[in-house]
Amino acid sequence: MTWSAWFVGILFLIYIVTNAFSIAINDSISWTFIEGGLSSATIFMLITGILSMGGFLTHYVSHGITRRDYFYGTMLAGFSAAFVMTVIVSLWNLLLNSAISWLNLEQNLTTRIIDGGLSTVDGSFSIIKLFLLLNLFFFLGWFISAGFNRHWTLGVVLVIASVFVVIVEAHLMTTLLATSVFVVASTAVVILLLRKMTKRIEVKP
Amino acid sequence: MTIQVKAEAISLRKKNKQIVQNINFTIEGNKIVGLLGRNGAGKTSLLSILAAFRPATNGRFLLNGEDVFENPRAMEQIIFVRERNVEYETDKVSRWMDAAQQSRPNFDRAYADELAKRFRLPQDSQVAKLSRGMQSALHVIIGLASRAPVTLFDEAYLGMDAPAREIFYEEVLRDFVEHPRLIILSTHLISEMDGLFEEVAILHEGELLLHEGKEEVLERGYRLTGDAEAVDQLAENKRVLKTESLGGTKSVMVYGELVEKDERLARSHGLEIGTLSLQELFIHLTEVDDHE
Numbered sequence: 001m002t003w004s005a006w007f008v009g010i011l012f013l014i015y016i017v018t019n020a021f022s023i024a025i026n027d028s029i030s031w032t033f034i035e036g037g038l039s040s041a042t043i044f045m046l047i048t049g050i051l052s053m054g055g056f057l058t059h060y061v062s063h064g065i066t067r068r069d070y071f072y073g074t075m076l077a078g079f080s081a082a083f084v085m086t087v088i089v090s091l092w093n094l095l096l097n098s099a100i101s102w103l104n105l106e107q108n109l110t111t112r113i114i115d116g117g118l119s120t121v122d123g124s125f126s127i128i129k130l131f132l133l134l135n136l137f138f139f140l141g142w143f144i145s146a147g148f149n150r151h152w153t154l155g156v157v158l159v160i161a162s163v164f165v166v167i168v169e170a171h172l173m174t175t176l177l178a179t180s181v182f183v184v185a186s187t188a189v190v191i192l193l194l195r196k197m198t199k200r201i202e203v204k205p
Numbered sequence: 206m207t208i209q210v211k212a213e214a215i216s217l218r219k220k221n222k223q224i225v226q227n228i229n230f231t232i233e234g235n236k237i238v239g240l241l242g243r244n245g246a247g248k249t250s251l252l253s254i255l256a257a258f259r260p261a262t263n264g265r266f267l268l269n270g271e272d273v274f275e276n277p278r279a280m281e282q283i284i285f286v287r288e289r290n291v292e293y294e295t296d297k298v299s300r301w302m303d304a305a306q307q308s309r310p311n312f313d314r315a316y317a318d319e320l321a322k323r324f325r326l327p328q329d330s331q332v333a334k335l336s337r338g339m340q341s342a343l344h345v346i347i348g349l350a351s352r353a354p355v356t357l358f359d360e361a362y363l364g365m366d367a368p369a370r371e372i373f374y375e376e377v378l379r380d381f382v383e384h385p386r387l388i389i390l391s392t393h394l395i396s397e398m399d400g401l402f403e404e405v406a407i408l409h410e411g412e413l414l415l416h417e418g419k420e421e422v423l424e425r426g427y428r429l430t431g432d433a434e435a436v437d438q439l440a441e442n443k444r445v446l447k448t449e450s451l452g453g454t455k456s457v458m459v460y461g462e463l464v465e466k467d468e469r470l471a472r473s474h475g476l477e478i479g480t481l482s483l484q485e486l487f488i489h490l491t492e493v494d495d496h497e
Contacts, residue, residue, distance in 0.1 A: 200274075
């Protein structure tokens with residue numbers, strides 16, 4: 001959670017700075033905070049997921065926590081981190097947009113930016129998508145490191161599988177419904193496999 | 206209820222290599238047990254199975270009749286202290302202790318602080334920046350202060366200097382007396398630690414060579430010292446582990462129980478009968494297979 005707070009904070013700073021530059025140069029803002037959040041926050045969640053299999057597992061098992069409890073705990077933590085990040089990002093977006101309208105900056109901006117997301121759809125599209133994708137990336141990260149934990153070949157296979165899932169999501173799922181169904185389904189499959197893989201996992205002493 | 210740890214036919218294979226094979230033993234009641242074995246004998250593997258760090262290929266460990274693996278009631282009662290990689294632990298020592306305190310119901314923070322003072326462990330340093338001996342001290346402190354009913358120390362003293370090891374042995378004994386529990390110490394520093402053990406288990410090449418009270422183990426051998434001729438006569442047809450002579454005096458270490466007849470004979474020749482140390486016996490017992 002502390003890491004997530006740092007992350008969103010730094011992302012916000014980067015957002016302000018890059019846009020200040022781009023306004024100075026082109027007189028326009030090129031990316032919304034949610035879009036920025038989508039691409040970099042997913043990477044953040046991916047890495048958090050990857051870390052879930054290494055040090056954390058050893059730490060908890062060393063303190064007498066079962067793999068089962070660790071699994072459900074981490075799953076919950078993944079969901080909540082995704083949720084909190086989505087909420088914070090949306091709030092900032094709201095705040096920024098009201099600041100923009102309050103400062104009468106609309107004329108400088110395209111509607112896409114003011115919508116806070118993809119032009120054709122309402123803002124909730126991006127928000128739901130952001131939340132679902134954050135979860136997906138977290139569990140993919142965890143999945144990949146669980147693969148490597150067992151054998152490096154399985155790790156490589158799972159990296160390829162994950163890249164495939166993400167490509168399908170990005171290019172074939174065009175509507176909100178399709179994206180949601182696909183992302184939820186693949187997250188569920190990943191979670192099921194993860195539990196199977198980590199049930200008897202060895203903790204290196 | 207007395208605590209009971211039972212190993213049932215435990216075997217572990219790693220990539221076609223047999224690490225431990227068909228280990229059976231029962232330890233009952235609060236005591237300090239020494240788990241001895243040479244490098245690679247399977248001590249750490251056996252303890253990791255007991256601590257539920259990994260499943261056994263075959264067999265299982267029972268704590269009070271319940272399988273320990275993935276059993277929250279059992280895992281909560283077992284702590285496994287060993288050397289571990291803390292390269293990436295940026296937390297301060299005190300926070301690291303907080304984490305232990307959260308998950309160990311019997312954790313005694315005041316005692317942990319007191320131990321930190323004794324070991325001169327700075328609580329405001331980052332764990333990753335501690336020296337090797339200090340890292341060991343930290344693990345030992347958590348192991349002792351957690352007061353888990355089953356406490357496993359796997360060569361926990363690695364990297365500690367002699368005074369620190371001395372503090373470790375003292376504290377193990379002192380805290381054991383005040384808060385009795387089952388402590389298993391794996392080691393090959395036998396001569397330093399044999400005073401602590403009540404029972405001894407020796408692992409050799411993945412098999413359990415013996416598991417007995419320390420006194421019984423010590424009765425498996427004796428030392429005869431005195432007139433060289435008399436010593437030779439008595440040691441004949443016996444398994445002699447080591448011979449030392451100085452002038453007309455000879456000293457032999459004999460493996461095997463001292464029978465009454467020999468004892469009488471030795472006394473009549475004015476020979477001195479001494480006991481062997483655990484270390485001497487250990488060296489012999491774990492070497493024996495190489496010769497035969």
